[in-house]
Amino acid sequence: MKIESAETVVTSPGRNFVTLRITTTDGVTGLGDATLNGRELAVDSYLRDHVAPLLVGRDAGRVEDTWQYLYRGAYWRRGPVTMAALAAVDMALWDIKAKAAGMPLYQLLGGASRTGALAYGHASGRDVPELFDSVRAHLEAGYRAIRIQTGIPGLDSVYGVAASTAGGGQRYDYEPARPTALPVEEAWDTRAYLRHVPTVFEAVRSEFGPELPLLHDGHHRMTPIQAAKLGKALEPYDLFWLEDATPGEDQAALRLIRQHTTTPLAIGEVFNSAHDYTLLLQDRLIDYVRSAVTHTGGITAMKKLLDMAGHYGAKSGIHGPTDISPVGMAAALHLDIAIHNFGIQEYMRHTPETLEVFRTSYTFADGLLHPSDTPGLGVELDTEAAARFPYRAAYLPVNRLTDGTVHDW
Structure with a gap:
């Protein structure tokens, strides 16, 4: 052909x-x-x-x-x-x-290594009662692992909190690029965050028990010593992982974090090559690879990266928010089913409008995702539906510390 x-x-x-x-x-x-x-x-x-x-x-x-x-x-x-x-x-x-x-596709990658891929959802709330409601909603929807993100007292908008208000009080869904002329600017206070987050996990564990796998995303906002402090403070709550605790460019920073905490570490959603992981894997500084198939060269490159990770005891945790299209999600799921060292799959449900454009066949049941046995990736594009939704310029937010200094978002 x-x-x-x-x-x-x-x-x-x-x-x-x-x-x-x-x-x-x-x-x-x-x-x-x-x-x-x-x-x-x-x-x-x-x-x-x-x-x-x-x-x-x-x-x-x-x-x-x-x-x-x-x-x-x-x-x-x-x-x-x-x-x-x-x-x-x-x-x-x-x-x-x-x-x-x-x-x-997974049959061409070696066949199935499991019956389904454990998925985690994103629970969030501006305060603890609202967070509890979100956790319960995710459990009712079938999730068996949940990421915990929370509002921080004194901050109006916080990454990962669905009910945050920003840009004139508009509710927004987690981390989209919003259709504004300029990026929305949000404020951040790391010390307030470090004080608050351990109390939130203490409350969640008390309410939902010790068995539920809990995850948390630091979104690159801490220095290495701050991340080490948080990882140690969260040890009593047995996290599945602490994600992106510090900016990924400084890979040696993970060594300092690792020295001070046994909380498992995940990183890599902003990486785009296996070369970004060489030091992290060889020195066993991370436990989960967070790259997206969409941003890391596709199925060919991700299969090689995850095989390399497996040699060092690291597992997959492929990036899968709603800015990965259903095509990219399907590609991740075929890898999830095929590879030996699968860890967990991030899964945010796409909107009905998105699923009108992208006709999917993958399934989610009892906390597990499966790519389906449809030949190929199992996703078809409805071009007529796509044409009804024209492109709109949009930007991710910009983050500033409370004194006005530009910070990592």
Whole structure:
């Protein structure tokens, strides 16, 4: 099969998504997720102007060779725009290959290693009673592991709290890039956060018992010593993981955190290459790999990264919020089912509008996700529905300390 065309579809059913659709001369189509939250058009241009022309006429079955051609052949390697574009091509080619074989993709990755992938949801609240309500709602929805995020006294808007108010009092859903002329600016106080979070986990454990797996995301906001302090303070509450405790660029910082706490550590949602993990894995400084298939070069690259992680005892925790399209989510699920060292899968439900554009076949039941046995990735794009939701410029928030200093968001 030769590649006949490669085209991008940009749509915004509540939030922006960039999808690559590759069609072969045999009429088989494959989809890839190229969404980069808040920088979508950069990836769209990279694909349309620089990648698509290189694909036409190539053998659609040469997935590895095409990956290397686009990665090594560009000379300028890595970076989120490049790797998201490469991921989209890779997903689409795997989708085509599995459809041609008449198999769900995970069968081509070695077959199933489990019956389902444990998923965690995002519970949050401006205060503890509201948080408890959110936890109960997630338990009723079938989740068996839950991320805990909470409002901080004295701060109006806090990452991960669904009911936070910002930008004129508008409610927003976790971490979207919001359609504003300029990024919304939020305030942050790390000392207040460090004082408050352990009391929240004490309350959650007291209310919901010791068995429920609990996770927490620091979202890169702490220094290494602050993160070490929090990890130690949270040890009595037996977290599944503490995520992104400190900015990922300084990988050696994880060594200091590790020296002071036994709380498991997860990092990597802003990474885009296996090279970002070399020190972290070799020195056993993390327990979970948090990269997204969409931002890390696709299925080919993520399979290699997770196999490498397995040699050092680290497990997967693939990034899966709603800025990963259902195509990217399906790609993650096929890996989750196939790899040996699976840990957990982040899972936020997409809106009905999004699921109108992307027709999915994966399932969620009794806390477990399954990609389905539909040939390929198991997701189809409704282009007519996509056209009803045009792109809207949007930005992620910017964070400032209470004295006005720009901080990590």
